[in-house]
Amino acid sequence: MSLSKRALAELIGTFWLVLGGCGAAVLAAGFPGFGIGFAGVALAFGLTVLTMAYAIGHISGAHLNPAVSIGLVVGGRFDARDLPAYIIAQVVGATLAAGVLYLVASGNPDFSLAGGMASNGYGEHSPGGYTLQAGFLLEVVLTAGFLIVILGATDKRAPAGFAPIAIGLALTLIHLISIPVTNTSVNPARSTGPALFVGDWALSQLWMFWVAPILGGIIGAIVYKAVAGNADRT
Numbered sequence: 001m002s003l004s005k006r007a008l009a010e011l012i013g014t015f016w017l018v019l020g021g022c023g024a025a026v027l028a029a030g031f032p033g034f035g036i037g038f039a040g041v042a043l044a045f046g047l048t049v050l051t052m053a054y055a056i057g058h059i060s061g062a063h064l065n066p067a068v069s070i071g072l073v074v075g076g077r078f079d080a081r082d083l084p085a086y087i088i089a090q091v092v093g094a095t096l097a098a099g100v101l102y103l104v105a106s107g108n109p110d111f112s113l114a115g116g117m118a119s120n121g122y123g124e125h126s127p128g129g130y131t132l133q134a135g136f137l138l139e140v141v142l143t144a145g146f147l148i149v150i151l152g153a154t155d156k157r158a159p160a161g162f163a164p165i166a167i168g169l170a171l172t173l174i175h176l177i178s179i180p181v182t183n184t185s186v187n188p189a190r191s192t193g194p195a196l197f198v199g200d201w202a203l204s205q206l207w208m209f210w211v212a213p214i215l216g217g218i219i220g221a222i223v224y225k226a227v228a229g230n231a232d233r234t
Contacts, residue, residue: 001059003082007089009060013052014093017064018193021045022118023101025183042175045184050168057164065187066090066210071147071217075225077154087189094193102197119194119202120185120209128180135182136212142174143186143216144223151224185209186216 024044028036036044053062061078063069066087072078098117105111116125122135149170153163171186178184185191191209195202 003085006060006082007085009056010063010086011089011093011096013056013060013062013064014090014189015097016052017045017048017187018094018097018190019100020048021190022098022194023104025118026101026105026115038179039176041179042172042184045175046168046170046172049171050164053164053167060086062164064090064189065213066189067143067187067213067217068147068150070214071143071150071221073221074218075147075151075221077151090189091192094189095196096193098193098197101194113198116183116202117194117198118183119198120183120191121201121205122182122208123205125201125205126181127183130181132208136208138178138181139185139209139212140216140219142178143213144220146170146174146186147217147220148224151221152228155228182209186213188213 021041021044024036025041028044029038029041049062049064052064056062061072063072063078063086069078069083069086069090073080073083102113102117105117119125122130122132126135146167150163150167152158153166174186175184178186188210191206195206
């Protein structure tokens with residue numbers, strides 16, 4: 001499969017992830033009387049990854065996340081030469097999804113970007129008021145765990161066909177843990193899309209949601225390789 005087609009698949013997949021996950025947070029989480037809450041948003045993010053893993057996994061691998069792509073390079077599963085195209089596609093897809101979400105949400109006269117549009121944050125912009133240090137640590141640890149699940153579930157020695165389910169459930173679990181802390185990133189592209197529209201504090205805090213997930217992805221890949229050894233590149 002050509003790199004251009006794989007990158008386009010990553011753009012589409014990341015668009016779906018941000019539209020589905022952040023859309024659930026912005027449009028449905030607090031809907032009066034019927035809001036889906038944190039648990040519903042967590043499930044929405046997990047479902048986006050699960051569905052796209054089945055839809056485009058055979059095309060691009062369905063990374064949908066720069067931290068995942070970098071972790072897969074470290075884990076020996078992805079060619080570093082393709083990394084820039086994947087990351088650009090993921091960020092573009094996330095930004096397009098945030099744009100669609102902004103246009104839809106703006107159809108409600110009560111909508112305001114002051115609400116953050118599902119942006120990630122720490123300190124006063126953390127849903128639970130958690131510090132930078134707490135958010136950074138959790139983002140690193142959870143992204144590392146996510147990479148371990150991804151590498152393990154897609155290992156050629158693992159049961160075939162079940163990887164999307166494990167990965168989607170892992171992302172759901174991650175959100176159940178960390179929405180109160182950082183609004184859950186573990187994905188620099190997911191963080192960048194909404195931040196570009198919110199601007200101000202969301203952009204000033206965006207650095208953390210690139211550094212921590214990427215560091216976590218690298219750690220997770222190193223840990224998995226140490227435990228399981230090298231598997232065939234996928």
